[in-house]
Amino acid sequence: MVSTDKQKNFRLSGIRLSYFLILLSLLMVSCKDTEPDMPIDPDPIEDPVVAIGSVSHLVNDSIGDGFNLGNVYDNGINSAENITEIKAIIDLYKSAGMKHVRIPVTWTESVGGSTLLSETGQIRTTNSRFSSLVNIINYALQKDMYVVLNAHHERGLKENYNGSAASKAEIATLWTAIANYFKDYSFRLVFEVLNEPDGAFGDWDGVGPDPFNAQAIGYTREVFSEGVKAIRATGGRNETRTVMISTNGMGNHSMIDEVYPAKAQLPGGGTDKYLIIQVHTYDPWAFCGQDGNNNQYPGDQAIRQSLLATAQHASLLNVPVNYGEFGVGRASNQNTRNTELVRGYYKTMISTCRENGMSTSVWDDRGWFGLVTKSGSNFVFLYNIVPNMLTN
Numbered sequence: 001m002v003s004t005d006k007q008k009n010f011r012l013s014g015i016r017l018s019y020f021l022i023l024l025s026l027l028m029v030s031c032k033d034t035e036p037d038m039p040i041d042p043d044p045i046e047d048p049v050v051a052i053g054s055v056s057h058l059v060n061d062s063i064g065d066g067f068n069l070g071n072v073y074d075n076g077i078n079s080a081e082n083i084t085e086i087k088a089i090i091d092l093y094k095s096a097g098m099k100h101v102r103i104p105v106t107w108t109e110s111v112g113g114s115t116l117l118s119e120t121g122q123i124r125t126t127n128s129r130f131s132s133l134v135n136i137i138n139y140a141l142q143k144d145m146y147v148v149l150n151a152h153h154e155r156g157l158k159e160n161y162n163g164s165a166a167s168k169a170e171i172a173t174l175w176t177a178i179a180n181y182f183k184d185y186s187f188r189l190v191f192e193v194l195n196e197p198d199g200a201f202g203d204w205d206g207v208g209p210d211p212f213n214a215q216a217i218g219y220t221r222e223v224f225s226e227g228v229k230a231i232r233a234t235g236g237r238n239e240t241r242t243v244m245i246s247t248n249g250m251g252n253h254s255m256i257d258e259v260y261p262a263k264a265q266l267p268g269g270g271t272d273k274y275l276i277i278q279v280h281t282y283d284p285w286a287f288c289g290q291d292g293n294n295n296q297y298p299g300d301q302a303i304r305q306s307l308l309a310t311a312q313h314a315s316l317l318n319v320p321v322n323y324g325e326f327g328v329g330r331a332s333n334q335n336t337r338n339t340e341l342v343r344g345y346y347k348t349m350i351s352t353c354r355e356n357g358m359s360t361s362v363w364d365d366r367g368w369f370g371l372v373t374k375s376g377s378n379f380v381f382l383y384n385i386v387p388n389m390l391t392n
Contacts, residue, residue, distance in 0.1 A: 060320035066100030070365035074104035100146035150192035159199035193227035211249030253279035329368035
């Protein structure tokens with residue numbers, strides 16, 4: 001039989017061991033560079049502007065200027081596993097005054113040999129790309145930035161959509177899964193239903209119907225209505241979370257009045273106060289595209305006029321606009337991007353959008369359209385494009 005003193009010593013040793021194991025487990029958790037499988041709310045103290053799900057105009061004003069984290073979670077050209085580098089890029093843009101990051105994500109197509117959405121419509125939460133994604137979303141939110149999370153390539157959905165129950169279920173299943181996972185997240189997390197609808201929704205290359213085709217336009221309205229409806233149905237903060245919808249023809253800004261001529265064509269028939277219309281422009285492609293030429297620049301005034309047309313129609317709809325992608329890329333002759341003409345284009349885009357209440361998300365893929373580069377162990381802005389375009 002153990003004596004009383006020895007029993008006390010054993011009990012004290014057991015208590016000390018228990019405390020040690022608890023502290024060890026906490027340290028192990030804190031040192032992990034990936035997020036847990038279950039969602040967390042990384043920002044329990046809300047920005048007052050969006051604390052109760054403010055109408056989209058207020059959110060769009062708060063989003064302001066931001067950037068795209070391109071070629072990471074959408075196609076894997078830039079590794080999603082290199083979380084340290086991704087965080088460094090976010091820090092760089094944050095220090096320059098950027099207020100949000102748009103994160104393109106491909107869910108239903110293979111990236112690096114795996115998909116994020118399973119055949120049964122569940123997110124593969126143990127997938128390393130998803131763990132990295134959640135880590136980065138949390139990081140940006142903790143930096144007091146907004147995050148726009150989208151469904152990006154989804155080629156099968158875009159090419160095969162036909163208005164059937166199965167097609168509607170595909171977009172609904174996808175967004176039910178995403179929205180449920182992030183249901184309790186800060187209102188500073190914004191959902192974007194579908195990036196650059198083309199294929200069955202209207203294609204400039206003649207692969208699908210013309211973007212002005214009535215059926216293509218109808219499908220575009222329908223797919224966004226189904227996506228928004230699925231998000232709202234998950235309840236909680238998603239009932240009033242800001243959601244971005246788009247136009248067809250690769251989300252081209254020139255299609256805003258064709259797809260949404262009046263509020264009645266918007267999801268919810270114009271009653272949803274939490275929508276932003278996201279549009280893209282790489283017009284003219286002969287200048288902006290990766291094989292473009294600076295000689296094809298139409299001038300600042302032409303760029304302004306195209307943006308003003310978008311702003312004017314948006315004001316009629318009383319729905320704010322986000323320019324979710326724009327930029328100048330070069331597959332070769334990158335030196336032609338390091339010019340006052342190209343820097344002037346970016347500045348014209350930003351200043352015109354600011355003057356007309358439109359938020360912006362400049363495209364950065366760290367490639368043809370890259371805006372950051374490595375200098376030693378640090379990231380710096382390439383060709384001074386970003387600092388120049390953000391100056392008043």
